[in-house]
Amino acid sequence: ETGVTQTPRHLVMGMTNKKSLKCEQHLGHNAMYWYKQSAKKPLELMFVYNFKEQTENNSVPSRFSPECPNSSHLFLHLHTLQPEDSALYLCASSQRDRGESGELFFGEGSRLTVL
Amino acid sequence: GQNIDQPTEMTATEGAIVQINCTYQTSGFNGLFWYQQHAGEAPTFLSYNVLDGLEEKGRFSSFLSRSKGYSYLLLKELQMKDSASYLCAVKDSNYQLIWGAGTKLIIKP
Numbered sequence: 001e002t003g004v005t006q007t008p009r010h011l012v013m014g015m016t017n018k019k020s021l022k023c024e025q026h027l028g029h030n031a032m033y034w035y036k037q038s039a040k041k042p043l044e045l046m047f048v049y050n051f052k053e054q055t056e057n058n059s060v061p062s063r064f065s066p067e068c069p070n071s072s073h074l075f076l077h078l079h080t081l082q083p084e085d086s087a088l089y090l091c092a093s094s095q096r097d098r099g100e101s102g103e104l105f106f107g108e109g110s111r112l113t114v115l
Numbered sequence: 116g117q118n119i120d121q122p123t124e125m126t127a128t129e130g131a132i133v134q135i136n137c138t139y140q141t142s143g144f145n146g147l148f149w150y151q152q153h154a155g156e157a158p159t160f161l162s163y164n165v166l167d168g169l170e171e172k173g174r175f176s177s178f179l180s181r182s183k184g185y186s187y188l189l190l191k192e193l194q195m196k197d198s199a200s201y202l203c204a205v206k207d208s209n210y211q212l213i214w215g216a217g218t219k220l221i222i223k224p
Contacts, residue, residue, distance in 0.1 A: 002157050002159065004157070040123065040216055040217075041216055042119065042213075042214040042215055042216045042217075043202070043204075043212075043214040045211075045212070090157070090158070103148065103160045103163065104150075104158075104160070104212075105160075106157035106158045106159070107157055108155075108156055108157045109157065
């Protein structure tokens with residue numbers, strides 16, 4: 001138990017579906033992250049929220065839409081995805097001070113398969 | 116460009132010692148992390164090095180040489196539960212984490 005909970009753990013969707021991934025952290029951290037993890041590739045940072053404000057968006061296609069209603073919850077809304085978007089999506093949190101981030105605490109991920 | 120290199124896969128024997136290397140080329144350096152990730156689970160923090168030298172934590176140690184852009188993770192007295200992927204990540208001058216692709220460690224009896 002890392003203090004970061006992700007749901008659902010597994011998701012299968014068609015290319016025309018709309019679904020959402022949810023992340024909740026119970027650690028009192030002020031920053032939350034979405035990462036994409038594909039086999040044998042480095043973790044790809046998608047979005048960063050610092051005190052609920054999006055601070056980074058690493059050229060992610062618009063079919064991925066993040067939402068951070070408060071500092072404990074983070075969503076990733078999915079729409080019109082492509083098969084190459086199939087991957088493990090990891091949420092993480094950290095305590096970020098003065099632009100410097102501490103160690104990341106990860107959730108167990110949502111395994112997404114796009115048919 | 117920024118780059119982190121680590122071996123894709125390594126195999127070791129239970130009870131032995133294994134060293135997983137990580138070399139990096141980044142724009143600036145503000146620390147290096149090692150994470151462990153068991154299959155189907157979350158990556159979990161193992162170690163953080165910001166100064167040169169060896170940091171020891173139980174059976175695991177991590178070494179850093181900033182001048183050589185090099186780190187290693189040393190695992191002693193290997194146990195079957197150490198079978199996992201080990202991720203190296205460097206914090207660059209903007210405090211962004213640059214990740215390696217991970218090293219899958221297979222432990223054999």
